[in-house]
Amino acid sequence: MSAKTNALGFAPAHDVAVPYLERSREYYLAMGYPKPYEWAHQAEVAFTPLEKPLNRTSITVITTAAPITPGKGEQGANAAMNPAAAFEKVYSAPSKDAPVLGISHLHYDRGHTDAADNGAFMPLAALQAAAAAGRIGALSPRFHGVPTRYSHRQTLRRDGPELLARLREDGAEAAILIAI
Known part of the structure; x- marks a missing residue:
């Protein structure tokens, strides 16, 4: 126990x-x-079953964490809420490198979230290990960041289509969304 x-x-x-x-x-x-x-929530969910076994599927990661950007104030693990660190457009970066990302631009439960543990909100190392062990087919060449918005319209009309185009370009067959 x-x-x-x-x-x-x-x-x-x-x-x-x-x-x-x-x-x-x-x-x-x-x-x-x-x-x-x-x-935002849909009456009909857009999730579908995998077309092939997970160990033959290319997986990508989508996060709301932001790249650390010089000149945008404190963005480290213990930073106070910092709206200046927010990003406005979908971004992509190589999955092979473990990026240092920040979540100071987001409201999150600081009592239960370890902002110093990048793996908690960007588990690329765990996914690379899963691919090496044959548990997933592959980790897509890039991971993607999507901004959080008050506007559903911008998310649906701009960010969603941009993100989908990037996932298709990478050959991703499934995505793990890690929303902080």
Whole structure:
């Protein structure tokens, strides 16, 4: 039995889901947006089964983490919230290199997230090991970053199509979305 569970295997009472939806609504109202944030979700989900076994599938990673950019203020693991570090366009970078990314531009649960552990939000090393062990077919040549937006329209009309074009260009057959 783990120290994190009781005799029945239950998690401690304080171990509950973080109320992200309500926090997002409160944040955008506090920022002066005219209406509460409406969380985007589809009635019909665009997920499909893999066309071939995972060990023959090319996988890519999509993240909301940002490249560390000089001149945009503190962006390290212990940085305070820093909207200046946000990025506005989809980006791509080689999967073979382990990038140092930041999440200071995002609101996240700082009590339960280790911003110093790049592998927690960009698991390229784990995916490279999975490919080497034959658990996945391959890691695509690039990973991709997508900005977080208040505007669903920009996400659907600009970022989504741009991201899809890049995934197809790379031959990615499945994607792991790591949204901070």
